[in-house]
Amino acid sequence: MKRGTRWSRRRRLLALAASLLLSPLAGGAADAPLKSIVMLDFELIDPTLDRASDEAQRERLKRISALLRQQFIDKGFYRVLDTAPQQAMIDDLKSRFMLYDCNGCDIDIGRALGADRVMTAWVQKVSNLILNINIQINDVASGQPLLNKSVDIRGNTDTSWERGIRYMVRSMEEKRQGNR
Structure with a gap:
């Protein structure tokens, strides 16, 4: 040889x-093993005073909240918990605060549901042309942020909002940012 x-x-x-x-x-x-997560619904920051699209935007917030939950489940990012057992607590807090900026009330919701992680989410509308979709995932035990994602979209339409969510999920998948 x-x-x-x-x-x-x-x-x-x-x-x-x-x-x-x-x-x-x-x-x-x-x-x-998959960590558990409470995914709070998207909220809207809209300083534009454009009330004509309020109802359509409320529907889009519901639609992208459901889409993101399903994408997290389908991609195996986390074990998504049902919020129904603490819905009264969530509704009470939402009546007083924006949950993405409530000085830790999101962590309280996560603890009440026994979650490892909690996600807050919001859409910031600059105009009918410029919007951005944001999520923040926090560790429930420490209260520290583990992941912040933001996607800019153009156009205040169902298609652009859903495309923004799909892009965000694809980015998370490519960067292996699930189950943190």
Whole structure:
């Protein structure tokens, strides 16, 4: 057997052994049990005083909240918890605060539901042409933010809002930002 062939085989065996040893480390979060998350509905920041599109925007907020929940479930990002057991608490807090900016009330909701994580979400409308979709995922135990995502969209339409959610989810998937 030629010396070059032997070294080539040895290198291949070493590479195979290294890949087998390192593969559990590469999986990391993907192999970890799914963390639970409370996903609060999207809220709207609209300083434009354009009341003509209020009803359509309320419907879009509901639609993208449901779409994002389903995408998190489908992609296996988190184990999404039902908020119904604490809906009265959520409704009371929403009547007094914007949940994305309520000085920790989102963490209280997460604790009440026994979640690992809590997500707040909002759409900021600059105009009917310029909007951005935002989410923040916080650790319930520490109250610290773990992930902030923002997507700018153009156009105040069902299609643009849904496209923004799909883009955000695709970005999270590509960057492996689920189950943090």
